[in-house]
Amino acid sequence: MEMTDNLISLLQEEKQLWQDFYELTLSQQNCLTPEKTEDLLKLVDEKEDCIKSLKKLQEKISSIEDDHKEVVQENPKVIIELKAEISQLIQKAKALDTTNRSILINHFSEYKKELGQYQAAKGAVLKYSKDLSAGKGYFIDTNR
Numbered sequence: 095m096e097m098t099d100n101l102i103s104l105l106q107e108e109k110q111l112w113q114d115f116y117e118l119t120l121s122q123q124n125c126l127t128p129e130k131t132e133d134l135l136k137l138v139d140e141k142e143d144c145i146k147s148l149k150k151l152q153e154k155i156s157s158i159e160d161d162h163k164e165v166v167q168e169n170p171k172v173i174i175e176l177k178a179e180i181s182q183l184i185q186k187a188k189a190l191d192t193t194n195r196s197i198l199i200n201h202f203s204e205y206k207k208e209l210g211q212y213q214a215a216k217g218a219v220l221k222y223s224k225d226l227s228a229g230k231g232y233f234i235d236t237n238r
Contacts, residue, residue: 105176112183115144119190
C-alpha cells in the first residue's frame with residue numbers, strides 16, 4: 095500500500111509539473127515579440143528546468159512501475175485517471191506550443207521581409223550617393 099501511495103504521489107507531482115509547463119507555454123504566447131525577448135528567454139529557461147524535473151520524476155515512476163507491478167493493480171482507477179489527466183495536459187501543451195511556433199515563424203518571415211526592404215533601400219541610397227559625390231580632382235583656393 096505504501097508503494098501505491100508513493101506512485102500516486104509521484105503521478106500527482108508529475109501532473110502538477112505538466113500543469114506548470116502548460117502555463118509557461120501559455121505565458122510564452124504573450125512574449126513572442128522582439129520587445130519581450132528577455133522575458134521569452136526566461137520562460138524558456140523555466141520550461142527547460144521543468145523538463146529536467148519531469149524527466150527525473152518519470153524515471154522514478156517508471157522504476158516503481160517496473161519493479162512493483164502489483165502496485166498498479168492495487169489501485170488502478172486512480173492511477174489510470176491521473177495518467178489520463180497527464181496525457182490531456184501534454185496534448186494541450188503540445189497544441190499550444192505548435193501555435194506558438196507558427197506565430198514565431200510568421201513574425202520571423204515578417205522581419206525577414208522588412209530587413210530585405212531596408213537592405214534594398216540602403217542599396218538605392220548608396221547608388222545615388224555615389225553619383226552625387228565629388229569626383230577626383232583638386233581643390234584650388236582662389237582667395238589665397
